[in-house]
Amino acid sequence: MKLASVRLITDDLPTLTAFYSTLTNTEPVTPFGPGNYAELHTEGGTVALANSAAVKRFNNNAAVAAANRSAILEFEVDDVDAERARLGDQVTDWVQEPTNQPWGNRSMLLRDPDGNLINIYSTGH
Secondary structure, eight states: OOOOOEEEEESOHHHHHHHHHHHHTOOOBOTTOTTTEEEEEOSSOEEEEEEHHHHHHHHTTSSOTTOOOSOEEEEEOSOHHHHHHHHGGGOSEEEEEEEEOTTSOEEEEEEOTTOOEEEEEESOO
């Protein structure tokens, strides 16, 4: 079995797509045309984004936009501080500024526009 992607459901696909495009520094792919779904392919996997209206057509509200409080999306980078500087004002909800962790990682926490928690970290500090 291979994990294909992590899909986030949103009421504002353009905003979330722009946010993750900036965050991952990748261009979105819209294999089914714009407006309903987008993918951002990173070195380690794919972040998929789907419009909540499109999802409701086939899942009877099994997935609800902006309701996640149990998962953390994690992105490994070479330099957390450089990413903090690069993201700057693009992120409006910083949860934790770059911090050295007791287990050796340096990390920062932020929320995307829908409130999903994101950990950006580097190893070996």
